[in-house]
Amino acid sequence: MNIETIKNIRLGFFVLTGTALLILALYFIGSNSNLFSKTFKLYAKFETVNGLKKGNNVRYGGIDVGIIKNIEIVNDTTIRVEMSVEADLKKVIRNNSAATIGTDGLMGNKLINISAGTAEAGLIKDGEELESLASLNTDEMLRTLDKTNRNILVISANLRDITQKITDSRGTLYTVLMDTTIAEGLRHTLGNIDVVSNNILQISDDINDVVSEAKNGKGLLGTLVKDTVMAEDLSKAVKEVRTAGEQINTSAGELKVILEKVNNGGGTLSTLINDTTSANSLKRSLINIDASAKKLPDLMEALKHNFLFKGYFKKQEKKK
Amino acid sequence: METISRTNTEALPKYGESIIEISSLCKSFGDNYVLNQFNLTVRRGENVVVLGKSGCGKSVLIKCVVGLLKYEEGSLQVFGKEINSLKQKELDEMRARIGFVFQSSALYDSMTVRQNLEFALRRHGKGKTKQEVDQLVEEMLDNVSLANAINLMPSELSGGMRKRIGLARSLILKPELMLYDEPTTGLDPITAEEISNMMLAMQHKYNTSSIIISHDMHCARLTANRLAVMIDGINYAEGTFEELSKMNDPKVNAFFKKQ
Amino acid sequence: MENNPAETTPAKKQSEPIWVSVLPEEFRDFLNEVGEIVRFVMRFFREVFMPPYELKEIFHQSYEIGYRSLPLVALTAFIIGLVLTLQSRPTLARFGAESWLPAMVGISIIREIGPVIVALVCAGKIGSSIGAELGSMKVTEQIDAMEVSGTNPFKYIVVSRIISTTFMIPILVIMGDAVALIGSFIAVKLTSAISITLFFNQVFESTDFSDFIPAFVKTFFFGFAIGLVGCYKGYNSKKGTEGVGESANSSVVIASLLVFIIDLIAVQITQFFGYL
The missing domain is CATH 1.20.120 (Four Helix Bundle (Hemerythrin (Met), subunit A))
Structure with a gap:
C-alpha cells in the first residue's frame, strides 16, 4: 500500500477516535445534566431560593429527574424557578405535588425536591406551576429551637419556684x-x-x-x-x-x-x-x-x- | 577555453533580445548598501558570471531578479516587466520561466528526490498527467545522471549529488532563464567541473540564458560568455574572461591572481 | 504583495520619531518583535482563508503533529493520572473522603491537568520540531526555493502547521484525558475495589459542561499558540545553524510560557462569564 495512504488511514483513525471520545464525553456529561433526554417544563415560585443556581438538580423521591433551567425574579418577594424535568415524570407528578428547596447532604448543592402528590389530584401538565413549600431553613430552625429553649428555661424556673414554695411554706x-x-x-x-x-x-x-x-x-x-x-x-x-x-x-x-x-x-x-x-x-x-x-x-x-x-x-x- | 570566450564575444550579435535589464539598482540592509547603482544586461542565450567577494551582495542581485527581495531604487526588468510592480500572480507566472539553483541546493528535507522534483509542478505544471510528470522527472534525473536516486531522501545524498538534484529540480519547468547561486562552492574541483559542464550542457540542451554567481574562477572560465565584477555594489568591470584577466586593475586582478 | 516581510525594509529611510529614539534599545527591539508577531498573525488570518488551500500538506502535518505525538502524550497522561490519584489518596483518606477520589481526580484532569500537561508536552515536542524544521528550511533557503517554485511558502509551511496544531492539540488533549482517567482508575483499583462503570459514573456525575467546555475550548488556543510560536521563530530564524538551535529552543520556552498565560486568561474569562 502507498505510504501516503497508510498515513492517511492512521490520521483518519486518530481524528475519528478523538472525535468519538469527545462525543462520548459530551454525552456522558450531558446525560448527567439531562440535555439529551426528553424533558418538560415545570415552574415553582418561592420567596427565597437559598442560593439555588441554574443547573442544580431536581429530585423526585430522591432520584435526580431534572435540572433548574432558569431562575428569575418576578417581583420583590417572588422568585420563579423554571425546571426541566424528564418526560417520564409526567406520569408521576400530580397537581398537588409540592416543590421544596433542599440541600444535597449537609454542605452540598441546593436542589429542588418534588414531593409525591395524592392520587385524587390530576397529573401535572407541561408548563404548569407546582405548589411550593417554604423551605426548611437551617437558620430558621435554629431560631425556633432557640425560642423553645428559652421557654423551657422559664418553665423549669417556675417549677423550681413552686417546689421551693411548697417546701418553705409548710402549707x-x-x-x-x-x-x-x-x-x-x-x-x-x-x-x-x-x-x-x-x-x-x-x-x-x-x-x-x-x-x-x-x-x-x-x-x-x-x-x-x-x-x-x-x-x-x-x-x-x-x-x-x-x-x-x-x-x-x-x-x-x-x-x-x-x-x-x-x-x-x-x-x-x-x-x-x-x-x-x-x-x-x-x-x-x-x-x-x-x-x-x-x-x-x-x-x-x-x-x-x-x-x-x-x-x-x-x-x-x-x-x- | 580561450576560443570559447573569444568566439562568444565576437559572436555577440547572435544573442537575442535582452531578457534582463538592470539599471541603477539599489538595495540596502539597514545602513549597508549592498547594491548601489548596479547595471547589467543579459541577452537571450547568454551566460553571464557575476564575480564578487563573499558577502558583497551577489546573491542579493539574483534574489531581486526573482522577486525574493525588493529593491529600493532603480529598475529591474525581466522579460520586459518591472519586477517590483508585478502582482503575486504575475510574479508566479514569471518565476515559472526562471530556474533558480540555490547555494545550499535547498532540497526539501521532508521529501524524497522525486517529490522534490515534482514540487514545482504542483502549481506551474497543472494539467499534466501522472505519466507526463513521471517522464519529466526521469528525464531531468537522467540529465544529471542520478536516475537511481529517485526515492532517496536528501539527507542520504552527498553534497555533489544535492547540487545535481538541485539543478535537475530547477530545470524541470524548462525555464528560459537560469540563476545559479554559487553552484560550485563547497565542492571538490572534480565535482565542481562536473557541475560546470553539466550547466553548459543544460544551456545547450534547453537553450537557456543564465546568471551565474560565483567566485570560482575555474567555473567562471568554463561557463561564462561574459563576466561582471561586482565590487562595492556596482558593476565594476565587465567583459569576457580574457578581457578581464588582462585588465590592469588591481581590484579585478585580485580575482584572477590564482590563475 | 509582500513576499518576505521579515526582510523587507522601507523604501526610503525614515528618520525615527522622537518618542522612538528616546526609548532604550532593548525596548525598541521588543516593540519591533511585537509588531512583527502581530503582522505574522495578521498574515496568517489573511492567508488561511485565501485559496489555494494546501489540504494535502495540512493532512500530512496533522499526521506528523497529531498521530506521531500520540504515544508520548498517552504515556505522559497515563503516568500523570496514576500519580495524581496515588498522591491525592492519603489526603482524602485523612478526611474519610476516599470515595471522592474518582470525582476529584476526574475534575482535576478534565479541567486543568489534562489540557495543560498535554499542551506542555506538545509545546516541547511539536514546538521544538516546528521551530527547528522551519529554522533549517529558512537557513538552507528551502523557503525561498518554495517561493520561486510558485508555492506560497507561508501558506504551505506556516498555515498548514498552525491549522494542524490548532486542531490536533484538542484531539490529543481529549485522548490524553481519557488515558489519564484510565491511569487514575488503575490507581484507584489498586487500593479499593471499584468497577470501571462506577469509576466513570462518579467522574462524570461530578463533571459539568461548565467544567468540560471551557477546558476544551482553551486547548484550541494552546494549539494555535504552539503552532504560531514554532512557525514564527522558525520562519524568522537567523542565518546559520546556531539560528536553528535558537529557534527550536525559544519556540519551546515561549510556547510553554504562552500555554500558562492562556490558561490564566481562560480561567479569568470562564469566571467572568460565570461558567458560561
Missing part, C-alpha cells in the same frame, strides 16, 4: 404530704366512729325491745302511758339520740367524700394547695365527730339512770 399540701400524724388521726377517728355506730346499733335494739314490751303491756307500760311527763322525757331522749346519730352520719359522709377525693388525687391536690377552707371543714368535721362520740356515753348513762329504764337495764345486766 396544707406539705402537711398532707409530709405529716404522718394526720393520717394517724384520721385512722383513729375512723376507729372511734366504728365503735360509736356499734353502740348506736345496740341502743336502738334496746329501745326496740323496750317499746315492744310496752306494747305488750308488760312491766311499766301502764305507768308509761299514764305519766305524760315521763313520756315527754322519754321522747326527748329518743329525739336526742336520733339527732346525735344523724350528726354522726353526716360527718361520716363528709369524711368519706374528703377521703375519696384525697384518694383520687388530681383536682383535689390543687384545691388543697390553694384552698384552706376544705382543710378547715375537714378539721371541723373531725371535731364534730369527736364531740358527738364523747356525748353518746353520757346519754347512755342518763338513760340507764332513768327509773323507767332501770328495770330494763338491770334485766339486761342479769342476762349477761
Whole structure:
C-alpha cells in the first residue's frame, strides 16, 4: 500500500477516535445534566431560593429527574424557578405535588425536591406551576429551637419556684404530704366512729325491745302511758339520740367524700394547695365527730339512770 | 577555453533580445548598501558570471531578479516587466520561466528526490498527467545522471549529488532563464567541473540564458560568455574572461591572481 | 504583495520619531518583535482563508503533529493520572473522603491537568520540531526555493502547521484525558475495589459542561499558540545553524510560557462569564 495512504488511514483513525471520545464525553456529561433526554417544563415560585443556581438538580423521591433551567425574579418577594424535568415524570407528578428547596447532604448543592402528590389530584401538565413549600431553613430552625429553649428555661424556673414554695411554706399540701400524724388521726377517728355506730346499733335494739314490751303491756307500760311527763322525757331522749346519730352520719359522709377525693388525687391536690377552707371543714368535721362520740356515753348513762329504764337495764345486766 | 570566450564575444550579435535589464539598482540592509547603482544586461542565450567577494551582495542581485527581495531604487526588468510592480500572480507566472539553483541546493528535507522534483509542478505544471510528470522527472534525473536516486531522501545524498538534484529540480519547468547561486562552492574541483559542464550542457540542451554567481574562477572560465565584477555594489568591470584577466586593475586582478 | 516581510525594509529611510529614539534599545527591539508577531498573525488570518488551500500538506502535518505525538502524550497522561490519584489518596483518606477520589481526580484532569500537561508536552515536542524544521528550511533557503517554485511558502509551511496544531492539540488533549482517567482508575483499583462503570459514573456525575467546555475550548488556543510560536521563530530564524538551535529552543520556552498565560486568561474569562 502507498505510504501516503497508510498515513492517511492512521490520521483518519486518530481524528475519528478523538472525535468519538469527545462525543462520548459530551454525552456522558450531558446525560448527567439531562440535555439529551426528553424533558418538560415545570415552574415553582418561592420567596427565597437559598442560593439555588441554574443547573442544580431536581429530585423526585430522591432520584435526580431534572435540572433548574432558569431562575428569575418576578417581583420583590417572588422568585420563579423554571425546571426541566424528564418526560417520564409526567406520569408521576400530580397537581398537588409540592416543590421544596433542599440541600444535597449537609454542605452540598441546593436542589429542588418534588414531593409525591395524592392520587385524587390530576397529573401535572407541561408548563404548569407546582405548589411550593417554604423551605426548611437551617437558620430558621435554629431560631425556633432557640425560642423553645428559652421557654423551657422559664418553665423549669417556675417549677423550681413552686417546689421551693411548697417546701418553705409548710402549707396544707406539705402537711398532707409530709405529716404522718394526720393520717394517724384520721385512722383513729375512723376507729372511734366504728365503735360509736356499734353502740348506736345496740341502743336502738334496746329501745326496740323496750317499746315492744310496752306494747305488750308488760312491766311499766301502764305507768308509761299514764305519766305524760315521763313520756315527754322519754321522747326527748329518743329525739336526742336520733339527732346525735344523724350528726354522726353526716360527718361520716363528709369524711368519706374528703377521703375519696384525697384518694383520687388530681383536682383535689390543687384545691388543697390553694384552698384552706376544705382543710378547715375537714378539721371541723373531725371535731364534730369527736364531740358527738364523747356525748353518746353520757346519754347512755342518763338513760340507764332513768327509773323507767332501770328495770330494763338491770334485766339486761342479769342476762349477761 | 580561450576560443570559447573569444568566439562568444565576437559572436555577440547572435544573442537575442535582452531578457534582463538592470539599471541603477539599489538595495540596502539597514545602513549597508549592498547594491548601489548596479547595471547589467543579459541577452537571450547568454551566460553571464557575476564575480564578487563573499558577502558583497551577489546573491542579493539574483534574489531581486526573482522577486525574493525588493529593491529600493532603480529598475529591474525581466522579460520586459518591472519586477517590483508585478502582482503575486504575475510574479508566479514569471518565476515559472526562471530556474533558480540555490547555494545550499535547498532540497526539501521532508521529501524524497522525486517529490522534490515534482514540487514545482504542483502549481506551474497543472494539467499534466501522472505519466507526463513521471517522464519529466526521469528525464531531468537522467540529465544529471542520478536516475537511481529517485526515492532517496536528501539527507542520504552527498553534497555533489544535492547540487545535481538541485539543478535537475530547477530545470524541470524548462525555464528560459537560469540563476545559479554559487553552484560550485563547497565542492571538490572534480565535482565542481562536473557541475560546470553539466550547466553548459543544460544551456545547450534547453537553450537557456543564465546568471551565474560565483567566485570560482575555474567555473567562471568554463561557463561564462561574459563576466561582471561586482565590487562595492556596482558593476565594476565587465567583459569576457580574457578581457578581464588582462585588465590592469588591481581590484579585478585580485580575482584572477590564482590563475 | 509582500513576499518576505521579515526582510523587507522601507523604501526610503525614515528618520525615527522622537518618542522612538528616546526609548532604550532593548525596548525598541521588543516593540519591533511585537509588531512583527502581530503582522505574522495578521498574515496568517489573511492567508488561511485565501485559496489555494494546501489540504494535502495540512493532512500530512496533522499526521506528523497529531498521530506521531500520540504515544508520548498517552504515556505522559497515563503516568500523570496514576500519580495524581496515588498522591491525592492519603489526603482524602485523612478526611474519610476516599470515595471522592474518582470525582476529584476526574475534575482535576478534565479541567486543568489534562489540557495543560498535554499542551506542555506538545509545546516541547511539536514546538521544538516546528521551530527547528522551519529554522533549517529558512537557513538552507528551502523557503525561498518554495517561493520561486510558485508555492506560497507561508501558506504551505506556516498555515498548514498552525491549522494542524490548532486542531490536533484538542484531539490529543481529549485522548490524553481519557488515558489519564484510565491511569487514575488503575490507581484507584489498586487500593479499593471499584468497577470501571462506577469509576466513570462518579467522574462524570461530578463533571459539568461548565467544567468540560471551557477546558476544551482553551486547548484550541494552546494549539494555535504552539503552532504560531514554532512557525514564527522558525520562519524568522537567523542565518546559520546556531539560528536553528535558537529557534527550536525559544519556540519551546515561549510556547510553554504562552500555554500558562492562556490558561490564566481562560480561567479569568470562564469566571467572568460565570461558567458560561
